[in-house]
Amino acid sequence: MADAAITVEGARKRYGKKDALDGLDLTVARGTVHAVLGPNGAGKTTLVRILATLLRADAGRIEVAGHDVAAEAYAVRLRIGLLGQHAALDEELGGPQNLEMFGRLHHLGARRARARAGELLARFELADTGRKPVSAYSGGMRRRLDLAASLITEPEVLFLDEPTTGLDPRGRAEVWDSVRSLVGGGTTVLLTTQYLEEADQLADRISVVDAGRVVADGTADELKAATGGDRVDVVLRDAGQLGAAVALLPLTGVRVDPDRRLLSAPVTDRMAALSGVVRALEEAGLEAEDVALRRPTLDEVFLHLTDRPKEAV
Amino acid sequence: MSTSTVPHPNPVSHALTDSWTMTRRELARWARQPVAVAVNLVFPVMLLLMFGYLVGGGRGVGGEYVDYLVPGMLALTMAFGLEGTMIAVTQDLNKGVVDRFRSLPMANGAVLVGRSAADMLQSALGLTVLIGVGYALGWRAHGGPGAFLGAVGLLLLFRFAMLWIGIFLALVAGKPELVQAVQILVWPVGFLSNAFATPDSMPGWLGAVVQWNPMSQTATAVRDLFGGPGGESGHVWTAVAWPLALLVVFFPLAVGRFARLSK
Incomplete structure (x- = not known):
């Protein structure tokens, strides 16, 4: 150049x-x-x-x-x-x-x-x-x-x-x-x-x-x-409901972390995904502590680009 | 895209101004740390008083012990200067400031020149203080002004050799832990000399080691020039040759090491 x-x-x-x-x-x-x-x-x-x-x-x-x-x-x-x-x-x-x-x-x-x-x-x-x-x-x-x-x-x-x-x-x-x-x-x-x-x-x-x-x-x-863009994180009050939530939420590629009562998924249309998640939780009567949109972390970029986790920093 | 080599505009004048800037840096650091500077000056004085009065000596030196001891302490102080040089260079290397110097369009060697100029100044100051205290203790130079200046010259030449050994060791070791090791090791090396006692008073093998210690050569020559006990004529040349030989080895090694920081 x-x-x-x-x-x-x-x-x-x-x-x-x-x-x-x-x-x-x-x-x-x-x-x-x-x-x-x-x-x-x-x-x-x-x-x-x-x-x-x-x-x-x-x-x-x-x-x-x-x-x-x-x-x-x-x-x-x-x-x-x-x-x-x-x-x-x-x-x-x-x-x-x-x-x-x-x-x-x-x-x-x-x-x-x-x-x-x-x-x-x-x-x-x-x-x-x-x-x-x-x-x-x-x-x-x-x-x-x-x-x-x-x-x-x-x-x-x-x-x-x-x-x-x-x-x-x-x-x-x-x-x-x-x-x-x-x-x-x-x-x-x-x-x-x-x-x-x-x-x-x-x-x-x-x-x-x-x-x-x-x-x-x-x-x-x-x-x-390329990495899958933004993600939505949902923290449930009851870890036992994680399975039910994965089944009914309008999300694909969901990752579940039972220790943190967390489920996380990539989203494309940020606002539609957020309102969809909130509505689905309300309708099913699942109590959430936190629902948040966030950018991918470096770990996730790495996982995606190299197919292996970023080494401990 | 330009591929022509840009020449250094004026290498000599840059080398001089950069060396002066680096020397000023050291002087400014002293002004910031008067206590540290004072401790450095007082330490050899303490050793002198300790060996002159507490340990007491004169193990057959053939004259006043103070006339034997003061030149020995002057040489020992020059030898111990190696430590100070090594500590300063190691600190700079570990602080990242040397990286900044090396990324600037300055003369490459100025970092080392500034270090040596400042250390030589500090050593000259140390000699002055120690000679003053020695004088107060009753030590006298009997050899005349020319011989006196010659003795000071030999001491500073010896210090200059120690300086480049110190720079080399710091560049090779580069770690504070290794500085500690050298700090401990300079003691036996310094004491395996004729600074405090004549080799004649030691067991044969030890006496032989002590005779060969370059520091002993400097001390003996300085005693000779001061006209005190323990001096032997003919040692001036070895007191010149030893430091020069050390410089011939360690100066290029140190400069080479500094250049190889980029490897």
Whole structure:
């Protein structure tokens, strides 16, 4: 694709006897947000580290912003930002000190580095942190500073490796807001995540990876449709009535979980299915504790795409 | 799609400014942790006082024990610097900040240059403090200013060799548990030297090991240059040769390891 910000063809990386990447292909269009979705050990971090020039692939054609990551690492580094899984900050120093240091290492010069640090601190609501060391920051603040540090030069391509793993819901919302504010500025974002919801919230397109290769690719809606789309969950008061409910509800492909008194089924027309279920329960006099529509979980996407459950996370 | 290789615009000036930025980073960290810096400076002073007064010595050193002990402690402090280097490099590697440095368009070696510049500065400061305390205890250098500077040079050269061994070990081991192992192991290595006692006072085989310890070579040469007991002329060259030999081995190993982080 001529207008690709990231091109990966047949990327391989082997650690010992394990293939971290097993012929992975990926194309990300300029100016889009692309999510790489998969469980632990699928090869997501290996992919990001190769794209960010931290790791060399064993084989494959890999280009970022039009430059080969191995042969032209310097050109790639001029054009990328990286938010890794672990905060890549000097924990002893304060936020401004960190950003100024990274600005100098981008060769902005002392004055521009200081000015840029000030802009980014204000933009990520960290302007009043002063000399407080990063080690005293909350998880969300640290992530925001880390993100600011990866945006020193307004990169063409930004890599976010599981940006919200380990954050509480508030921290997660903060990071999502920050990522959304980047979109539209022309930056291409490649995001890895274990959460379908996160990919759904942030990404234009999603690649599902498993065992070092892409097993599915598309928009969130396309993937969900392929997986069977939305689901309806019904929790009954009495587990003994589950069998009767399965027989009379207007649903197909029902899965039953007696321990949770739960039955779950894929639906196509959300509202018709919901009202149909509620009406059928009322007519039969079955008492339900909860009836809910929901999106498929990553486990279900996996089960569908790979015919095996997602490994324990 | 461009396939031309983009050259590094000005490699030398980038390498210099990046190294300076990385050195400044370490200095800024010191300013944040004055207590840790002070503890580092006070620790060898404590050892000096302990061996000078508590343990008491002078096992036939042929002169004032303090004149024997102070140069030994200076060399030991340089040897123990290996630990500090290893801890700092290990912490950086495990924090992810090295990943950020490596993803920036900066000179690759600046991370290691900044580390060595800061550690050498800290060691020079440590030498100054220890020499000051030694002076207060009655130790004197008798060799004149040229010999004095030569002695300091030998000590710093030895520290420089320890520094690159420390960087190499951190890059190979890279785990806090292994740092602990090295922290324990530097003690016997440091003590299997002539820092506190002459090899003559030890059993033959131990004396031989101690004689060969590179740290002993530095200590003996420094004693000679300070004009104190335990000095032997002719050791200056071995005190230069040993650290250089260690550097010839460990400098390329450390640089190679750093480059292989991408493997």
